[in-house]
Amino acid sequence: MNKDSEHIDDKLLLHFLLGEASQDEIKQVQEWLELSEKNKKVLDDYEAIWAESGKLTPNPVAVDTSSVWKKMSARIDEFESKKSIKTISLKTKFLKISYSAAAILILFFAIYQLILKPTPTLKIASETEIIKNTLPDGSLIALNSNSTISYPKKFNKNERRIKLEGEAFFDVEHNEEKPFIIEAGDAFIQVLGTKFNVKACENSEIEVIVTEGLVKLYVIDSETLDSASIFLKAGQKGRISTKENRPVYVSENIPDELAWMDYTLIFKDTDLKQTFKLLENHYHVKINVSNKRIFDCRLTTTFTNNSIDDIIEVIVATFEFEYSKENNTYTIKGDGCEKKNN
Numbered sequence: 018m019n020k021d022s023e024h025i026d027d028k029l030l031l032h033f034l035l036g037e038a039s040q041d042e043i044k045q046v047q048e049w050l051e052l053s054e055k056n057k058k059v060l061d062d063y064e065a066i067w068a069e070s071g072k073l074t075p076n077p078v079a080v081d082t083s084s085v086w087k088k089m090s091a092r093i094d095e096f097e098s099k100k101s102i103k104t105i106s107l108k109t110k111f112l113k114i115s116y117s118a119a120a121i122l123i124l125f126f127a128i129y130q131l132i133l134k135p136t137p138t139l140k141i142a143s144e145t146e147i148i149k150n151t152l153p154d155g156s157l158i159a160l161n162s163n164s165t166i167s168y169p170k171k172f173n174k175n176e177r178r179i180k181l182e183g184e185a186f187f188d189v190e191h192n193e194e195k196p197f198i199i200e201a202g203d204a205f206i207q208v209l210g211t212k213f214n215v216k217a218c219e220n221s222e223i224e225v226i227v228t229e230g231l232v233k234l235y236v237i238d239s240e241t242l243d244s245a246s247i248f249l250k251a252g253q254k255g256r257i258s259t260k261e262n263r264p265v266y267v268s269e270n271i272p273d274e275l276a277w278m279d280y281t282l283i284f285k286d287t288d289l290k291q292t293f294k295l296l297e298n299h300y301h302v303k304i305n306v307s308n309k310r311i312f313d314c315r316l317t318t319t320f321t322n323n324s325i326d327d328i329i330e331v332i333v334a335t336f337e338f339e340y341s342k343e344n345n346t347y348t349i350k351g352d353g354c355e356k357k358n359n
Contacts, residue, residue: 176197
């Protein structure tokens with residue numbers, strides 16, 4: 018397709034959205050995006066196409082995207098070169114309707130869906146236990162309690178797509194040709210191969226914590242098809258709130274938010290306020306203090322497969338506290354500690 022300073026190779030955009038672009042290509046796309054708001058709209062439309070097409074049931078058939086774009090571009094160029102009367106450029110009209118050819122591609126996918134048989138779908142559901150399993154591509158998952166994932170018996174040639182309700186940790190098998198995409202509520206998480214945790218409980222915020230590699234977290238407005246996305250690298254956390262429905266970076270981190278997976282709690286100079294908050298969430302108990310200065314005490318230790326009673330015993334012994342227990346509520350008593358200046 019003809020190019021100028023405001024246009025970019027369609028194939029490059031697709032590589033960028035699929036996470037397959039090199040650093041030089043990523044830089045090229047970013048520089049192109051800065052040229053105009055129109056270019057950003059083009060990328061948003063592309064992104065919407067591929068996400069929306071994956072939401073069709075069953076999943077879209079494998080399509081040689083490079084060939085599709087090449088043929089469509091060639092046909093438009095050939096048509097323009099043969100025009101004998103002065104008219105509005107077909108490309109211009111085409112771009113005004115949709116820079117990303119959304120209508121054509123979605124229709125293309127829909128037609129294929131009508132003649133295909135549904136792909137068999139598998140489901141893994143946990144109730145009170147944690148389930149660990151392997152997906153058809155070799156990716157490993159750990160599914161938290163009260164969580165469910167569903168996925169095709171065999172992934173298609175273009176992508177590996179699953180749906181998640183609840184919380185799960187993923188160790189995705191690397192495959193540059195087939196991105197791994199998770200649908201979690203209204204959010205999408207896309208990777209090529211990495212390790213990360215997704216928490217997407219019903220009617221709550223969606224959180225993604227990356228422990229290795231790079232993850233793209235994004236949403237698509239169902240009415241305007243506008244998209245918003247962020248990239249998360251190892252050690253970063255992203256969130257999509259139910260109010261704003263857009264991904265944002267999260268600075269605060271509660272220690273060992275992934276403790277549910279390996280039953281290990283590691284505290285490194287962690288104040289007891291954060292410690293108790295984690296214990297309350299992990300063991301479903303309530304911890305009160307008689308003196309707020311207790312929250313300023315800092316704990317450095319590791320617990321593995323310990324009961325909440327064992328952990329409370331260690332904490333009170335470490336700081337020479339006392340405690341009482343009534344049902345699932347613990348009350349810690351003591352003088353507390355001097356607040357540490359960071």
